[in-house]
Amino acid sequence: MSAPAKLPRWAELGVLPLINLGVALVLAGVIIKTLGESPFAAFKLMATGALGTQEGIGYTLYYATNFIFTGLAVAVAYHAGLFNIGAEGQAYIGGLGTGLVCLYLGMWPFWVILPLAILAGAISGAAWAFIPAWLQARRGSHIVITTIMFNFIAAALMTYLLVNVLIKPGQQSPETREFSANAVMPAAHELFAKIGVTIVATPLNLTFGLSLMAAAGVWIFIWRTRWGFALRVAGANSTAAVYAGISPPRVIVGAMLISGALAGGLGLNELMGSQHRIMMDFPSGAGFVGIAVALMGRNHPVGIVVAAVLFGALYQGGSQLSFDMPKINRDMVVVIQGLVILLCGAMENVFRAPLTLLFARLHGGKDTE
Amino acid sequence: METYTLIVLLLAATIRVATPLLLASMAGLFSERAGVIDLGLEGKMLGAAFAAAAVSAVTGSVWLGLGAGILTAVALALVIGYACITHRGNQVVAGMAVTIMVVGLGPTLGLAWFNLGGQTPQLDGVGQRFTGLVWPWAQTAREVPLPGLLYAELISGQNLLVYFAAGLVPFSAWIFYRTRFGLRLRAVGENPHAVDTAGISVNGLRYQAVIISGVLCGFAGTYLSTAASSGFVRDMTAGKGYLALAALIFGKWRPWPTLWACLLFAFTDALATRLQGLVLPVVGVVPVQFILALPYVLTVLLLAGFVGQAVAPKAIGMPYSKEK
Structure with a gap:
């Protein structure tokens, strides 16, 4: 059998994800149709809800910020050949670090708190990723399973801390007291007001900028540094990596530390930017959306930012949908998320083969000459 | 006497929690021993729980509900099979995808069909639930103090699915270690090339394993919504699929040890529920969360090789292609 033909790069990165996304949306449309609503009206509602108003765009980008962080976290691990399902737990514990800085150093000025909060979030998230990473590197424990287990352990730990230790005294719901005003991330509308532009108030905040910087940083790291090269080599072929003098265990631990640190960025947006306190289950599934985002964005920072904004739009549009169509609630968004993961991740080969064949036919004449 | 009653009640609670866990673990056992990672356990169970409760509510028959639960879980298993066996997709991703999809789909369909905020109607009619069978x-x-109470609380009074789950363990062990099908199933998870060389279809065997997993998840989900409770509520599996996976690993991918793992994990759950809010002399308020996290911690320790060694089927997670 001859070697399978390869897709051109632009088709691999552009056409295939679009086909997968398209099929996912068609399936979602079929489901909406069976619910007795018009899919076209539903998608139109979602699009206008997410992108039609300043408020919608603000919320879309606010959600996207979380997904950029978790998507990058999944992608960095993926380049090292690791599947990090633990972004949810790492974001949870990372947020704890950020939140503790905000709670206990709240009297310091914002520009001192900010770097400390970023650092604390990154270190806590990385620490939570370290144990599964070390176990994979040194003891061969399957990282998919250990990171799933660590998600549950993180949830138990956080429940314990919030219920028994960090809870604001004299209060029923397991939340901490509110952060001081110094520890609040500047909102986008406040920043724009400083340069004289008035926009609608939304939870969108400075963290969005930080997430874009993180995306740029990941791009430089993966494709422009020695470490990034070692990471990609080890991910592609760990045997070859050993011959090249790269230590796969070291790469595994390093990649997971970076992955966990990136996931830890979620707390900046969610806690400092929006909730202003530590509360139960604040990542609310963003770690799993990160998997969808990384798969759809082909593990490339640009793709991840695009996919994250798309998912942000889906989340914001979904809440609009539940307002206007009483038969549909926000769970529809989770269905679409699952379909995207299924088609972009698990079923990517289904459409690759016919597409490759098509391209081979189109270019067939040229290649044989 | 008082302590004894408490222990028996604790064991009864253990059995209630262990049943869906065991059914799901056995489901995972079939799939994983054949080389297909089963991260879709949670989703298949949840889908079955919804279908069983919905059909039982509409038709009034829990048996039709069970049928619907099994069909749904098998359909989801076939989606995973199509992606991973036929198209050699990533098994972890496929399982996650199906789970996430079902987490959303249950409440979505529930809201549209029953208009109860994503739940199914309460199953309170006769024959809409699996209820306890009182033995003679x-x-x-x-x-009778000792054996009598044990008989009355543990052996008698369980529903059919509990007995089914209990019988499943020796039956699975028999299939895996005493039948030709079982031998082939184990072989396809360890060395699919050898199976292929022997002229047996690798994909065919894996599809059979995945379908069996679907059937058993159907039972597990049906238990949750029609036996353990009376109707479907959002996220009612609450991580039980992953706990079942942990039990499967803790049981080193073998039927009998997996049963003990399920009972151990269920016991920690029952114990945590019992100790909730209790103040002990030295410890103070019992940190229930740590007891609840124990199964996950134990599984990680086992995977790390600190308490025994769990060796996964060799070909697990690897899609099979003839050329390599």
């Missing part, structure tokens, strides 16, 4: 002389036996 159970009431009389209760009077």
Whole structure:
């Protein structure tokens, strides 16, 4: 059998994800149709809800910020050949670090708190990723399973801390007291007001900028540094990596530390930017959306930012949908998320083969000459 | 006497929690021993729970509900099979995808069909649920202190699915270690090339394993919504699929040890529920969360090789292609 033909790069990165996304949306449309609503009206509602108003765009980008962080976290691990399902737990514990800085150093000025909060979030998230990473590197424990287990352990730990230790005294719901005003991330509308532009108030905040910087940083790291090269080599072929003098265990631990640190960025947006306190289950599934985002964005920072904004739009549009169509609630968004993961991740080969064949036919004449 | 009653009640609670866990673990056992990672356990169970409760609510028959639960879980298993076996997709991703999809789909369909905020109607009619079967002389036996209470609370009074789950363990062990099908199933998870060379279809065997996993998840989900509770509620599996996976690993991918793992994990759950809010002399308020996290911690320790060693089927997670 001859070697399978390869897709051109632009088709691999552009056409295939679009086909997968398209099929996912068609399936979602079929489901909406069976619910007795018009899919076209539903998608139109979602699009206008997410992108039609300043408020919608603000919320879309606010959600996207979380997904950029978790998507990058999944992608960095993926380049090292690791599947990090633990972004949810790492974001949870990372947020704890950020939140503790905000709670206990709240009297310091914002520009001192900010770097400390970023650092604390990154270190806590990385620490939570370290144990599964070390176990994979040194003891061969399957990282998919250990990171799933660590998600549950993180949830138990956080429940314990919030219920028994960090809870604001004299209060029923397991939340901490509110952060001081110094520890609040500047909102986008406040920043724009400083340069004289008035926009609608939304939870969108400075963290969005930080997430874009993180995306740029990941791009430089993966494709422009020695470490990034070692990471990609080890991910592609760990045997070859050993011959090249790269230590796969070291790469595994390093990649997971970076992955966990990136996931830890979620707390900046969610806690400092929006909730202003530590509360139960604040990542609310963003770690799993990160998997969808990384798969759809082909593990490339640009793709991840695009996919994250798309998912942000889906989340914001979904809440609009539940307002206007009483038969549909926000769970529809989770269905679409699952379909995207299924088609972009698990079923990517289904459409690759016919597409490759098509391209081979189109270019067939040229290649044989 | 008082302590004894408490222990028996604790064991009864253990059995209630262990049943869906065991059914799901056995489901995972078939799939994983054949080389297909089963991260879709949670989703298949949840889908079955919804379908069983919905059909039982509409038709009034829990048996039709069970049928619907099994069909749904098998359909989801076939989606995973199509992606991973036929198209050699990533098994972890496929399982996650199906789970996430079902987490959303249950409440979505529930809202559209029953208009109860994503739940299914309460199953309170006759024959809409699996209820406990009282064995002969159970009431009389209760009077006999030791074995009597044990008989009345543990052996008698369980529903059919519990007995089914209990019988499943020796049956699975028999299939895996005493039948030709079982041998082939184990072989396809360890060395699919050898199976292929012997002229047996690798994909065919893996599809059979995945379908069996679907059927058993159907039972597990049906138990959750029609036996353990009376109707479907959002996220009612609450991570039980992953706990079942942990039990499967803790049981080193073998039927009998997996049963003990399920009972151990279920016992920690029952214990945590019992100790909730209790103040002990030295410890103070019992940190229930740590007891609840124990199964996950134990599984990680086992995977790390600190408590025994769990060796996964060799070909697990690897899609099979003839050329390599």
